[in-house]
Amino acid sequence: MKFLTLIFKNAFRNRRRTLLTVLSVAVSLFLLTTLVTVLTELYRTPEGADAALRIVIRHSVGLAVLLPEAHRQKIAAMPGVVDVMAMSWFGGIYVDERNFFAQFAVDADKLFDMFTENRIPPEQREAFVRERQAAVAGRELADRFGWKVGERVTLKATIYPRDVELILRGFYTGPDETQLFFHWDYLKETMSRYNSVGTFWVKARSQEDVDRLVAEIDGTFRNTNAPTKTETEKGFLLGFVSMMGNVKLLITVISSAVVFTILLVAANTMAMSIRERAPEIAVMKTLGYQSRLLLGLIVAESVFLSLAGWLLGGVGARVLFGVVKVSRYTGGMLAQFEVQPATLAGGFVLAVALGVLSCIFPAYRATRVTISEALRRVA
Amino acid sequence: MSEAAVQLRDLRKVFRRDSMEIVALENIHLEVQRGDFVCLMGPSGSGKSTLLNLVAGIDRPTSGELHVLGEEISRLSESQLAAWRNRHIGFVFQTFNLIPVLTAFENVELPLLLTKLSSKERREHVEMALKLVGLADRMAHYPRQLSGGQEQRVAIARAIVADPTLVLADEPTGDLDAHSADEVLKILQQLNREFGKTVLLVTHDLRAARRATVRHYLDKGLLQDAPPLEMA
Numbered sequence: 049m050k051f052l053t054l055i056f057k058n059a060f061r062n063r064r065r066t067l068l069t070v071l072s073v074a075v076s077l078f079l080l081t082t083l084v085t086v087l088t089e090l091y092r093t094p095e096g097a098d099a100a101l102r103i104v105i106r107h108s109v110g111l112a113v114l115l116p117e118a119h120r121q122k123i124a125a126m127p128g129v130v131d132v133m134a135m136s137w138f139g140g141i142y143v144d145e146r147n148f149f150a151q152f153a154v155d156a157d158k159l160f161d162m163f164t165e166n167r168i169p170p171e172q173r174e175a176f177v178r179e180r181q182a183a184v185a186g187r188e189l190a191d192r193f194g195w196k197v198g199e200r201v202t203l204k205a206t207i208y209p210r211d212v213e214l215i216l217r218g219f220y221t222g223p224d225e226t227q228l229f230f231h232w233d234y235l236k237e238t239m240s241r242y243n244s245v246g247t248f249w250v251k252a253r254s255q256e257d258v259d260r261l262v263a264e265i266d267g268t269f270r271n272t273n274a275p276t277k278t279e280t281e282k283g284f285l286l287g288f289v290s291m292m293g294n295v296k297l298l299i300t301v302i303s304s305a306v307v308f309t310i311l312l313v314a315a316n317t318m319a320m321s322i323r324e325r326a327p328e329i330a331v332m333k334t335l336g337y338q339s340r341l342l343l344g345l346i347v348a349e350s351v352f353l354s355l356a357g358w359l360l361g362g363v364g365a366r367v368l369f370g371v372v373k374v375s376r377y378t379g380g381m382l383a384q385f386e387v388q389p390a391t392l393a394g395g396f397v398l399a400v401a402l403g404v405l406s407c408i409f410p411a412y413r414a415t416r417v418t419i420s421e422a423l424r425r426v427a
Numbered sequence: 428m429s430e431a432a433v434q435l436r437d438l439r440k441v442f443r444r445d446s447m448e449i450v451a452l453e454n455i456h457l458e459v460q461r462g463d464f465v466c467l468m469g470p471s472g473s474g475k476s477t478l479l480n481l482v483a484g485i486d487r488p489t490s491g492e493l494h495v496l497g498e499e500i501s502r503l504s505e506s507q508l509a510a511w512r513n514r515h516i517g518f519v520f521q522t523f524n525l526i527p528v529l530t531a532f533e534n535v536e537l538p539l540l541l542t543k544l545s546s547k548e549r550r551e552h553v554e555m556a557l558k559l560v561g562l563a564d565r566m567a568h569y570p571r572q573l574s575g576g577q578e579q580r581v582a583i584a585r586a587i588v589a590d591p592t593l594v595l596a597d598e599p600t601g602d603l604d605a606h607s608a609d610e611v612l613k614i615l616q617q618l619n620r621e622f623g624k625t626v627l628l629v630t631h632d633l634r635a636a637r638r639a640t641v642r643h644y645l646d647k648g649l650l651q652d653a654p655p656l657e658m659a
């Protein structure tokens with residue numbers, strides 16, 4: 049610990065260079081943290097025992113083809129099914145196309161039992177269930193448009209032939225606060241002919257029931273005129289991500305390029321800084337400093353600098369995304385945008401590795417040079 | 428102890444550059460007694476620095492015996508040698524070689540960071556060493572804020588702070604004006620007389636040579652009889 053002053057003062061021997069290096073490490077780690085967060089958010093699936101018990105049923109042809117309402121009774125009758133809920137994508141426009149957000153017509157009385165992670169005051173929930181035209185929205189979505197309870201919201205139809213006129217009766221909080229829900233019964237009534245359903249959501253009694261039901265439901269409807277495709281909620285959601293192509297590969301490639309670039313930048317700085325102090329290293333050796341101690345001091349200095357970059361870029365990203373709600377600008381694609389502790393830890397490990405790798409070779413060479421050689425070069 | 432501080436027998440040092448061989452020292456026999464103030468003179472390139480580096484354990488001889496303070500130091504490993512230097516050798520360079528990012532105090536403290544001394548003990552030693560060279564009031568100054576003479580005095584303080592037996596100085600006044608050079612030489616003489624340090628000084632400076640108790644002369648890697656000072 050008595051060497052801390054030395055390490056610190058060496059790190060700042062050229063302030064401008066140090067600042068630029070720390071900044072470029074910070075910017076790179078910020079970028080990296082952001083990219084990794086995009087990836088983890090894309091692949092994020094609801095957590096908790098509740099989510100693991102949910103099953104999604106859609107038409108085997110695809111989401112664009114709807115299922116008959118009659119499926120509901122048949123599914124509800126299957127052993128192991130606790131609850132079934134209809135859920136249809138409405139895809140309406142609120143005032144302007146740019147205001148895109150997810151809207152679903154659901155069985156209102158089932159909604160908050162199906163998604164227990166969404167919380168709402170009991171009186172708002174009651175008001176929502178009681179009234180045909182009622183709707184509930186996520187807190188974040190409500191804040192985005194400045195909605196108040198009792199406010200009327202018209203969604204212009206794009207898929208369905210008629211617009212829906214809704215009255216906001218409550219706002220929920222939960223992991224995804226960017227959605228709006230209204231009554232499927234109301235949709236059905238408005239669109240007289242459309243008594244069909246986009247998806248059915250099932251809550252199973254146990255994990256064993258989930259596995260059994262996924263196969264059994266498809267079997268039941270195989271030979272009907274509306275065959276189904278049944279998946280766990282997780283499988284269903286990840287299916288959406290894979291529709292976007294190989295995002296993972298793309299982000300991995302970009303991230304690798306970023307990592308490689310910072311390594312070059314940092315290595316260049318350290319190489320310069322070490323070359324400059326070759327005579328000082330020789331002097332310290334004359335005073336009795338061992339090569340490995342000097343190597344350790346240089347490595348510590350380099351790690352200190354890249355950790356400063358991590359603090360600024362990585363931890364900075366977490367703080368920034370905690371304040372600025374990025375999810376708002378993704379049109380509901382990412383419900384949340386939160387830098388995970390694991391991402392931060394990964395950044396930390398990367399920064400340490402970067403610190404070591406960027407200096408280890410020139411540092412090793414510089415600390416092995418014989419004293420008289422190094423001193424002659426200056427004189 | 429009657430044993431000599433430095434005892435060199437048939438010492439030889441050859442540098443290899445690519446395919447060229449440079450014989451820097453040959454057939455060197457030399458004894459330095461404890462308490463001596465030895466001055467080593469000779470033209471540029473005659474091997475003075477090479478000899479001093481060998482005695483300091485900074486470089487290794489090609490062949491011959493190299494006894495310093497009762498130890499055959501050519502047999503020590505690199506890390507043993509580093510520890511040995513820290514304990515026994517104080518080295519002063521022509522170009523001062525202070526660490527620019529450290530204050531005078533921190534520069535002088537450097538050798539002590541390798542010892543078991545507490546921070547309070549280190550402070551006492553550093554203050555004493557800087558007081559001895561007359562720079563007690565410059566402890567917080569950085570090298571660039573000091574004159575050449577002051578820098579060299581800080582370097583001397585750094586060389587003696589760990590209380591070495593042997594003080595080696597390679598043309599310590601080479602980069603200094605006459606007045607500063609005189610101050611530096613006075614300090615070296617004081618170290619020899621009052622503190623009993625054995626001093627080995629490489630110099631071109633005749634005034635420096637006059638302060639020495641023993642003089643040696645190197646030419647083309649060979650030790651010669653020192654010519655009288657008036658003629659040199």
Ligand SMILES: Nc1ncnc2c1ncn2[C@@H]1O[C@H](COP(=O)(O)OP(=O)(O)O)[C@@H](O)[C@H]1O
Binds near residue numbers: 443450474477478
């Ligand atoms: N590290 C080295 N590599 C090659 N040649 C060297 C090295 N050190 C010294 N020499 C050569 O050895 C001879 C003596 O050098 P040196 O001891 O520095 O002389 P002085 O200090 O008396 O001026 C010179 O010819 C010099 O070029």
Ligand SMILES: [Mg+2]
Binds near residue numbers: 475476477597
């Ligand atoms: Mg020399």
